[in-house]
Amino acid sequence: MVTRGFTGKAGDYGQSRRLPSGQHVVSDFPVLSATPTPLIDTENWTFTLKNGPRVLAKWNWADFKALPQTKMTRDIHCVTTWSKFDTFWEGVLIDDLLAAADLVAPSAYTLAHSYGGYSTNLPLADLISGKAMVATKYGGKPLAPEHGGPARLLVPHLYFWKSAKWVNSLQFTDRDEPGFWELRGYHRYGDPWREQRYTND
Ligand SMILES: Nc1nc2c(c(=O)[nH]1)N[C@H]1C(S)=C(S)[C@@H](COP(=O)(O)O)O[C@H]1N2
Ligand SMILES: [Mo]
Numbered sequence: 001m002v003t004r005g006f007t008g009k010a011g012d013y014g015q016s017r018r019l020p021s022g023q024h025v026v027s028d029f030p031v032l033s034a035t036p037t038p039l040i041d042t043e044n045w046t047f048t049l050k051n052g053p054r055v056l057a058k059w060n061w062a063d064f065k066a067l068p069q070t071k072m073t074r075d076i077h078c079v080t081t082w083s084k085f086d087t088f089w090e091g092v093l094i095d096d097l098l099a100a101a102d103l104v105a106p107s108a109y110t111l112a113h114s115y116g117g118y119s120t121n122l123p124l125a126d127l128i129s130g131k132a133m134v135a136t137k138y139g140g141k142p143l144a145p146e147h148g149g150p151a152r153l154l155v156p157h158l159y160f161w162k163s164a165k166w167v168n169s170l171q172f173t174d175r176d177e178p179g180f181w182e183l184r185g186y187h188r189y190g191d192p193w194r195e196q197r198y199t200n201d
Pocket of ligand 1: 030031033035078079114115116118119147160161164165166
């Protein structure tokens with residue numbers, strides 16, 4: 001499989017415009033997890049929208065799969081320097097979740113939480129307007145457990161640690177509160193195009 005971007009020399013216009021500084025392209029799909037893979041049965045899976053501790057809306061798997069499903073092909077960029085082009089996902093846009101909950105967002109900041117205890121902070125603005133989804137399929141197939149199945153957040157324009165695997169809730173917070181990696185030295189926002197890898201970048 002050869003495409004123009006991959007074969008161009010360093011500095012080739014097409015690739016440099018597409019590959020953020022300090023990144024290299026991979027064709028495999030590395031697995032990066034801080035914890036063992038939790039095995040979650042879709043029978044028991046739920047996804048909750050919260051405002052602080054208060055539940056705003058909650059879906060089980062069947063209800064979630066009945067929401068509008070959207071396809072997305074995007075490049076992804078991991079802070080450990082690999083990037084993968086043209087990854088193909090399907091799931092529910094955050095816009096469609098908020099619409100289904102008939103919700104006016106109560107704050108501008110969120111924390112995504114996962115089965116297993118992982119979390120990551122995201123401004124609401126980075127989740128809406130078609131930018132992000134809760135993905136349940138990758139490459140046309142149900143999302144594999146090691147990549148976050150049954151469902152993961154996909155926020156492809158930020159470093160991939162923001163795309164919480166095994167996601168089970170999105171919580172509105174009054175302030176921007178750091179999550180798992182942000183408390184351990186990773187950047188609060190994580191824009192790969194500005195190389196926001198670590199806290200003070
Ligand atoms: N729940 C959870 N989500 C997570 C992580 C994790 O350890 N736990 N790792 C993050 C990091 S650092 C990266 S690079 C991506 C890796 O996703 P992948 O294993 O599908 O490549 O998931 C992110 N989401
Ligand atoms: Mo990562």
